[in-house]
Amino acid sequence: xxxxxxxxxxxxxxxxxxxxxxxxxxxxxxxxxxxxxxxxxxxxxxxxxxxxxxxxxxxxxxxxxxxxxxxxxxxxxxxxxxxxxxxxxxxxxxxxxxxxxxxxxxxxxxxxxxxxxxxxxxxxxxxxxxxxxxxxxxxxxxxxxxxxxxxxxxxxxxxxxxxxxxxxxxxxxxxxxxxxxxxxxxxxxxxxxxxxxxxxxxxxxxxxxxxxxxxxxxxxxxxxxxxxxxxxxxxxxxxxxxxxxxxxxxxxxxxxxxxxxxxxxxxxxxxxxxxxxxxxxxxxxxxxxxxxxxxxxxxxxxxxxxxxxxxxxxx
Amino acid sequence: xxxxxxxxxxxxxxxxxxxxxxxxxxxxxxxxxxxxxxxxxxxxxxxxxxxxxxxxxxxxxxxxxxxxxxxxxxxxxxxxxxxxxxxxxxxxxxxxxxxxxxxxxxxxxxxxxxxxxxxxxxxxxxxxxxxxxxxxxxxxxxxxxxxxxxxxxxxxxxxxxxxxxxxxxxxxxxxxxxxxxxxxxxxxxxxxxxxxxxxxxxxxxxxxxxxxxxxxxxxxxxxxxxxxxxxxxxxxxxxxxxxxxxxxxxxxxxxxxxxxxxxxxxxxxxxxxxxxxxxxxxxxxxxxxxxxxxxxxxxxxxxxxxxxxxxxxxxxxxxxxxxxxxxxxxxxxxxxxxxxxxxxxxxxxxxxxxxxxxxxxxxxxxxxxxxxxxxxxxxxxxxxxxxxxxxxxxxxxxxxxxxxxxxxxxxxxxxxxxxxxxxxxxxxxxxxxxxxxxxxxxxxxxxxxxxxxxxxxxxxxxxxxxxxx
Numbered sequence: 001x002x003x004x005x006x007x008x009x010x011x012x013x014x015x016x017x018x019x020x021x022x023x024x025x026x027x028x029x030x031x032x033x034x035x036x037x038x039x040x041x042x043x044x045x046x047x048x049x050x051x052x053x054x055x056x057x058x059x060x061x062x063x064x065x066x067x068x069x070x071x072x073x074x075x076x077x078x079x080x081x082x083x084x085x086x087x088x089x090x091x092x093x094x095x096x097x098x099x100x101x102x103x104x105x106x107x108x109x110x111x112x113x114x115x116x117x118x119x120x121x122x123x124x125x126x127x128x129x130x131x132x133x134x135x136x137x138x139x140x141x142x143x144x145x146x147x148x149x150x151x152x153x154x155x156x157x158x159x160x161x162x163x164x165x166x167x168x169x170x171x172x173x174x175x176x177x178x179x180x181x182x183x184x185x186x187x188x189x190x191x192x193x194x195x196x197x198x199x200x201x202x203x204x205x206x207x208x209x210x211x212x213x214x215x216x217x218x219x220x221x222x223x224x225x226x227x228x229x230x231x232x233x234x235x236x237x238x239x240x241x242x243x244x245x246x247x248x249x250x251x252x253x254x255x256x257x258x259x260x261x262x263x264x265x266x267x268x269x270x271x272x273x274x275x276x277x278x279x280x281x282x283x284x285x286x287x288x289x290x291x292x293x294x295x296x297x298x299x300x301x302x303x304x305x306x307x308x309x310x311x312x313x314x315x
Numbered sequence: 316x317x318x319x320x321x322x323x324x325x326x327x328x329x330x331x332x333x334x335x336x337x338x339x340x341x342x343x344x345x346x347x348x349x350x351x352x353x354x355x356x357x358x359x360x361x362x363x364x365x366x367x368x369x370x371x372x373x374x375x376x377x378x379x380x381x382x383x384x385x386x387x388x389x390x391x392x393x394x395x396x397x398x399x400x401x402x403x404x405x406x407x408x409x410x411x412x413x414x415x416x417x418x419x420x421x422x423x424x425x426x427x428x429x430x431x432x433x434x435x436x437x438x439x440x441x442x443x444x445x446x447x448x449x450x451x452x453x454x455x456x457x458x459x460x461x462x463x464x465x466x467x468x469x470x471x472x473x474x475x476x477x478x479x480x481x482x483x484x485x486x487x488x489x490x491x492x493x494x495x496x497x498x499x500x501x502x503x504x505x506x507x508x509x510x511x512x513x514x515x516x517x518x519x520x521x522x523x524x525x526x527x528x529x530x531x532x533x534x535x536x537x538x539x540x541x542x543x544x545x546x547x548x549x550x551x552x553x554x555x556x557x558x559x560x561x562x563x564x565x566x567x568x569x570x571x572x573x574x575x576x577x578x579x580x581x582x583x584x585x586x587x588x589x590x591x592x593x594x595x596x597x598x599x600x601x602x603x604x605x606x607x608x609x610x611x612x613x614x615x616x617x618x619x620x621x622x623x624x625x626x627x628x629x630x631x632x633x634x635x636x637x638x639x640x641x642x643x644x645x646x647x648x649x650x651x652x653x654x655x656x657x658x659x660x661x662x663x664x665x666x667x668x669x670x671x672x673x674x675x676x677x678x679x680x681x682x683x684x685x686x687x688x689x690x691x692x693x694x695x696x697x698x699x700x701x702x703x704x705x706x707x708x709x710x711x712x713x714x715x716x717x718x719x720x721x722x723x724x725x726x727x728x729x730x731x732x733x734x735x736x737x738x739x740x741x742x743x744x745x746x747x748x749x750x751x752x753x754x755x756x757x758x759x760x761x762x763x764x765x766x767x768x769x770x771x772x773x774x775x776x777x778x779x780x781x782x783x784x
Contacts, residue, residue, distance in 0.1 A: 263753055
């Protein structure tokens with residue numbers, strides 16, 4: 001059998017694919033963009049990336065500021081997992097996060113819906129400003145004032161409760177009520193941010209959709225549950241992500257109000273980091289706790305985005 | 316192919332960019348930029364003294380600086396008043412400065428930090444004290460040896476105390492009158508104290524708290540522990556120190572003195588400690604005192620001066636504080652802490668510690684001597700914001716405008732009770748204090764929680780004391 005296979009003629013070489021050279025204008029634009037971005041990138045690298053890497057490295061050392069650091073391997077991590085104060089602080093922080101974020105979103109959403117209802121424009125502006133105002137104040141200053149208000153013996157809160165016959169509550173000195181007081185103070189200050197997001201989100205929902213829902217007979221709570229909430233879900237995602245990240249880093253309120261007490265009832269992770277590093281000079285252990293908190297925040301945020309695929313509806 | 320010719324508009328735009336960049340660069344170059352030399356005290360040849368900001372306002376800083384300049388015009392001085400909530404916060408900030416390579420030469424250190432600084436950061440003053448003994452004789456004659464001993468560590472002296480505050484009892488005279496009670500005797504007992512609280516409660520409304528105290532190392536549980544002849548940590552004296560006692564104090568005053576305090580074995584579960592917590596818990600149950608809050612007692616002046624609190628532990632610093640709050644000199648008075656098993660009382664003192672990293676140690680020593688001079692302290696402590704360490708400064712004239720009537724109590728707490736001692740503050744003080752506050756809060760936050768909380772306190776104290784600083 002002869003070889004009848006016909007050899008394919010050699011292909012002509014493919015013309016070299018080269019990107020068109022950017023024009024001078026494009027190069028200038030790119031350079032300009034890089035120049036504008038540079039301060040931000042430098043800022044993120046210097047103030048975020050380097051400290052994160054530094055913390056990870058420091059978590060592998062014992063360092064008390066006074067002496068040179070000594071390599072500790074994973075000792076700080078092992079110590080952390082056997083330290084009851086650290087473990088309790090993580091539990092407290094998670095409990096705080098759940099209640100604070102839930103309450104914050106609920107109040108903010110309710111008020112946003114109320115403010116978005118029928119009312120004079122000037123009154124709407126007053127409410128918006130009033131609800132946002134606590135957010136611009138210093139958390140430490142607010143906590144100092146709240147400490148007076150929540151004082152068991154001399155506070156205004158208990159005085160008001162006394163007027164309606166309720167016995168004084170040891171808000172800040174009882175293990176049962178201290179966390180509640182811290183959550184209340186935190187939520188009072190923080191809900192303004194979520195409120196503003198929700199107001200913006202509500203304004204972005206086309207009126208026609210509400211009108212169509214009304215024609216179909218959806219009113220009141222049913223309309224909000226079946227129409228408003230799904231359309232507001234992207235905003236809810238943003239508000240909950242920001243809220244959870246902030247709540248996991250809570251420090252000022254428990255530090256000023258209760259100093260973590262009574263006992264460890266309100267001690268949070270960031271408080272433990274501060275106390276270990278700056279009061280007890282255990283910078284390595286503090287860094288190890290910081291690294292774990294960082295991982296926790298990353299994991300929770302990743303989980304939120306994962307779940308958002310199912311629950312968030314984009315128009 | 317690109318157009319090699321730039322349009323006029325493009326040319327103008329790039330020209331504007333260039334001009335803007337040049338203008339920015341020129342402006343930046345012409346500005347006075349921050350350099351290492353701009354960090355306070357760095358590289359400018361100054362002797363840097365770090366003080367606790369709230370205790371040293373601008374007026375006090377000016378007094379110190381100008382007065383020192385007159386005596387030592389050749390030494391450039393910079394006083395860095397560090398703002399901090401309390402001593403713990405202050406030390407944290409100083410340590411941060413040290414870590415950053417901008418350590419001051421001198422740091423104002425209270426009892427809480429004396430041993431930490433002495434062990435890790437400070438320079439003993441023994442050599443200079445011996446050298447300038449004649450000059451210092453007048454100082455030591457005026458300062459109680461207990462205060463000096465509290466500034467010693469393992470036989471060496473690290474600070475000259477300039478102020479102190481013992482936990483005495485402040486009483487609101489209006490509340491006493493309302494209760495029909497007499498001013499307590501100097502040797503009053505714990506039972507007298509309890510009876511007085513009950514009388515006060517009976518005579519006042521529900522919005523009244525007979526006894527208010529703050530959960531902290533100074534003036535919290537510790538005065539009660541001392542009164543019950545115990546302590547949080549086993550207390551002993553280091554050997555040594557005779558070089559100082561033999562040189563400056565008569566035999567009667569130097570008896571039993573050593574080389575400074577040692578606080579070692581935790582004893583939170585000892586019977587006497589439990590008794591103290593049981594007693595405080597019983598006062599809470601009877602509604603005679605508050606559940607203690609943490610903090611520095613900043614909200615106390617208001618409620619005491621308006622008669623909503625009858626009794627509280629405080630030091631000489633409160634005379635000035637109550638006066639500033641508008642309280643008349645006869646509106647309050649002071650008595651010793653009540654007797655239980657003993658009438659030993661607690662104090663905290665403060666002075667300047669010289670850091671090892673200082674390159675100006677001779678100049679720093681001159682400042683330490685200057686800061687301990689009587690005329691300096693007279694100018695600094697005009698408003699009775701503290702108790703001067705010098706006995707001769709406590710006079711009727713000083714307390715005429717502020718009160719209290721029984722002002723001699725402040726120094727007699729040392730003179731008449733020579734076993735009165737400093738709050739327990741080993742080098743591990745930060746952790747010890749945190750453990751104390753944490754478990755005290757738990758112990759008194761609910762019924763039947765004293766013993767479990769003290770067991771946890773003991774365990775945590777043992778752990779803290781084992782830790783190397």
